[in-house]
Amino acid sequence: MKRILKWTGIVLLLVVAVFVATVFGRQHLQFEAPYPDITASTDSAVIARGSYLVNGPAHCTGCHTDKAHETAFVKGEPVPLHGGMPFVLPVGTIYSRNITNDKTYGVGRLSDQEIARTLRYGVGSDGRAIFDFMPFYMLSDADLQAVISYLRTVPGDPVEVPPHTFNFLGKAVKAFLIKPMGPLDAERPKAVRPDTSVVYGEYLANSVSNCAGCHTERDLMTGDFIGPRFAGWRHMEGIRPGSFFNTPNLTPDPVTGHLHSWDFAQFKARFRAGSTFPDSQMPWANFARFSDDDLKAIWNYLHTLKPVANETGPLKEPAAS
Ligand code: HEC
Ligand code: HEC
Secondary structure: OHHHHHHHHHHHHHHHHHHHHHHHHOOOOOOOOOOOOOOOOOOHHHHHHHHHHHHOOOOHHHHOOOHHHHHHHHOOOOOOOOOOOEEEEOOEEEEOOOOOOOOOOOHHHOOHHHHHHHHHHOEOOOOOEOOOOOOOOOOOHHHHHHHHHHHOOOOOOOOOOOOOEEOHHHHHHHHHHOOOOOOOOOOOOOOOOOOOOHHHHHHHHHHHOOHHHHOEOEOOOOOOEOOOOOOEEEEEEOOOOOOEEEEOOOOOOOOOOOOOOOOHHHHHHHHHHOOOOOOOOOOHHHHOOOOHHHHHHHHHHHOOOOOOOOOOOOOEOOOOO
16 A cells, blocks of 8 residues: 555656646747738828827737836826836736837837737747737738837837746646637738728727727636627726726617617717726726727627626726725
8 A cells, every 4th residue: 555655656746747847848839820911111191090009999008118107108198118017917927018119129129020920920029929918910901010110110218128927837828828819810801991880890899999808708717708798897807906897798788788878979078088997907098099980980889789688787896895
C-alpha cells in the first residue's frame, strides 16, 4: 500500500513538473494571419474619418491613454494615446500599448500592414495572439485604412509601456487557451456608407462601437456571448474593483427594454450628456462625439431587434457594504 502511494506521488509530481515545463515552454506561441492589403492615406477626408472613429465611435482613446488621464477622459477632454492603462484581470495585468506614431515605443515602429493585421485578425507584429480587448475584426477596409491613416498623424510620444505581467494561471492561459480572435475566413466589407440606415446602424453597434459586447451577457472566462444579444448583462464589474453595473436591455421589449419610453431626442441627449457614473465602463466621453446621423442609425437598428424580456435592474448596483 505504502509503495503504491509513493509511486502515485512520484507520478503525480512528474505530471505536474511536465505541465509546468510545458506552460513555460509555450509562452511565445506564434500565430499566422495574412497581412491585409491596406496602406495609410494622406487624404484629408480619410484622416478626418479616422480621427472621428478613433476619438468617437471606435473609442480607442479611453483605453489607449493612462491612469493619470482617466478623469480628463471621462470629462471629455483630449488625452494622449501613449498607452499604459492597466487592465487587472484574474490572469495578470495587461497594459494598453502606445499607439502614437513614435518610432521606438509606438506604432511608428510597425508597418501599416502590421497594424491592420493586429486589428483585423488579433495577431500582433511579433506573431503573438492579441488579448481580445478590441473586437474590430469586421471593420471595413475603408475604415481600417482611415484609422491607420489617422494614427500616422498622431505625433510620437516616447512613452515606454511596461510589459504585461502574468501569474501562473495567466501563463497557462497563454500556453493553451489564448488564440487570435479575428476570423480568418470572414468576408469584410470594402466600405460601408455612413447614413441613417439599419445596415449602417448594425455595423456601428456590432463592428465599430461594440455595443453588443457590453450589452449582452458574457462568459467571463471565455468571452463567449451566453445571453440574447443586446438584452443586457447583469453584474458587470466597473472600472474600480468592487463597483458593479447592470447594462440595460437595448432590445425594444415594451416592458423591460430600457429605451421603450424614450424617443430619439432623448436618446441623442443622453449621448451628448456624457458619463453619469465615473466608474462605468461605457466610453461615454467618446460616444458624446457621435454624429446625429450615426446615433440615428444605431437607434433605427436597435428598433429592428427581436424584443427580449429581460429585467436587468438599476444601472449601477449599490456598493456592497
Ligand atoms: C477596451 C480597451 C481597448 C480599446 C477600445 C482599444 N484598444 Fe488597442 N489595445 C488594448 C490593449 C489592452 C492592448 C494590448 C493587447 C495585447 O498586447 O495583447 C491593445 C493593443 C493595441 C495595438 C497593438 C500595439 C502594438 O504595439 O503591438 C494596437 C495597434 C491597438 N491596440 C490599436 C487600437 C486602435 C486603433 C483602437 C481603436 C480603433 C483600439 N486599439 C482600441 C486595449 C484597447
Ligand atoms: C464597455 C462597455 C459598454 C459599451 C461598449 C457600451 N455600453 Fe452602454 N452601458 C454600459 C454600462 C456599464 C451602462 C450602465 C452604466 C452607465 O449608464 O454608464 C450602460 C448604459 C447604457 C444606456 C443607459 C444610459 C442611461 O443613462 O439610461 C444606454 C442607452 C446604452 N448604454 C447604450 C449603448 C449603446 C447604443 C452602445 C454602443 C454605441 C453602448 N451602450 C456601448 C456599458 C457599455
